[in-house]
Amino acid sequence: MSKFLNERYRKLESYTPGEQPKDTVLTKLNTNESPYPPGPKVLEAINSREAANLRLYSDPECAGLKETLAKQYGMTKNNIYVSNGSDDILNFAFMAFAGGRTEVLFPEISYGFYQVFADLYNLKYTKVPLKEDFSIDPKDYVCQNKMIVIANPNAPTGKALSLYEIEEIVRTNPENVVLIDEAYVDFGAESAVELVHKYENLLVVQTFSKSRSMAGARLGFAIASEGLIADLEKIKFSTNPYNVNRLTCAAGIAAIEENDYYRENCRKIVETRSYTAEKLVELGFKVVPSKANFLFTKCEKMDGGELYQKLREKGILIRHFDSEKISQYNRITIGTREEMDLLLGAIEEVIG
Template sequence: MSKFLSNKLRNLIPYVPGEQPKKGEFIKLNTNENPYPPSQNMADIAQKVAKELNLYCDPNCSVLTDTFCKYYNIDCNEVLFGNGSDEILAFCYLAFCDREVAFPNISYGFYQVFSDLFNIQAEQIALNDKFEINIEAYFNKNKTIIIANPNAPTGIALNENQIETILQNNAQNVVVIDEAYADFSGYSAKKLINKYENLVVVGTFSKSRNLAGARLGYAIANENLISDLAMVKNSYNPYNVNALTQTLGIESIRDDAYFKECIQKIINERNNFIEFLDRNDFYTLPSKANFVFTKSNTISGEQLYQNLREQKILVRYFKTIGDFVRITIGTTEEMNAVKKALKN
């Protein structure tokens, strides 16, 4: 680092993204991407939008907002879009975290990075021995709460009653439910935003909508909370969602059949893979996401990771979480290759 770096950042440990190998080098199942490409309609429309990139994009994402809100049956003042859900989470930190924040000790790594970056005291609350969130540990915290649902990397999801109980016991502070993987679970807390004034639901087009490379995220909340987030956004980067991404987001929503088809294929493949793991001496957590968190009962997690890597299959191994590896659900062909490799 240079001598000019601010002293408050000298001890910052940045987020480390999953490895991004050259295309075709590995079967890439380490970053929870959707294995299916965007629909052909998106590719066709992208070429048209490219001809207008000399102009600034719409800072209000007006057409995207209108399309999104009609699809999800919410008001247009109840959503805000961002450059991926990570940017939306950063806006939440700036808007709602004065001093302290609480989140699970095993969850999305960016929560701690944002806490450090924005000088917010973070309380990491331990999961139970089944890797589940203990909702009572979040009652009356008097600090902003962030929960990924389904959680990552475990894939375990809270039900609606559990989420409502957390909201009811934190009426004086904001609760952020990060729903990056919610479309694979069959449940979303979106419908609760007008029942609880302290709820912010964060989502992304990266996972279920095949657009990880486009960077499109959103927050859904009541009008007052969205107004707070919009003030932060417009004080930082009003043109935060580029024209091409806005158009791809619109087409993703309109092509509903393709969206649902891809989700169902991933869910079917996930369930099939879990059954395979259960038959082959693995312990796997009950996933509601587009990945599984599993460990072999015969070899270490590090050895399992290395064995798969040697067979050109890339998964995610977290040294701090014992012998579990996280395996993204790919296509049938990719998952068959994983099964074959696990038997070797």
């Protein structure tokens, strides 16, 4: 840290992303990426002709991508915002919709960026404890008169609220934005997108990083009332109008157009998730029921940090968190069946 850094940011604890190893020999089950490649239309869209056009700026309106998403979700393009990954949207939302007398409310155990953004903008916030089974109690978020941010399914637990519970939270906080982060919704949870037609304060955020196999492309989108989308656009055009590049836009359109391919991948991941959970239970693990593309699990025979380290020594990466309340747990991304069998075999050796 240099002496020139603004004092406001000197105590900021930045987000720690999952390890991205340079050694490709490792079996990577730590950052919830898809084990399957993008579909053929995406690969075709990112062609040499499109690459040659990288000398030109991308469309700051992302009109083609917005129209494609709007058609997919039964919206107009004025209900769609696209950005350089969903983290950018979360960043702008904390910037735009909280501050002053507007505090923020989010789960104590959830996506780590929520607290980082709240601290970054010096916001007042409350972290709400989860229930003993790691589920979110929707009653904690009803009639709060605060900006509310909920990942559904939640991370790193994988547990999800029902659409009815989400609607109660949105309905009872009409004067504040309710942001539902649906990064993992395609793996078994109910999306709140349909509620956008009823509530002007609902902001639904999704990503191409998980179910659409494009984590490296950095593409996220939000669906909301025209007013909220206009607010996000105002922030975007005040910072970086060209925040989605030409190749990513083309890939995003192609991915939506071959949605069946990704649905089938999600089906396979859900099937493998059930298989892996069953095998882990047989090995003596406690497994939290998941609606995401990962499992949150505790080994009853070994410390969570020790299990993480021993698996890493065997070339398998999972995600361990140091937070006291979840330090005995690890989050395991669902890969292919072959990858999960490799993991299970390594676990048997480690705990045997």
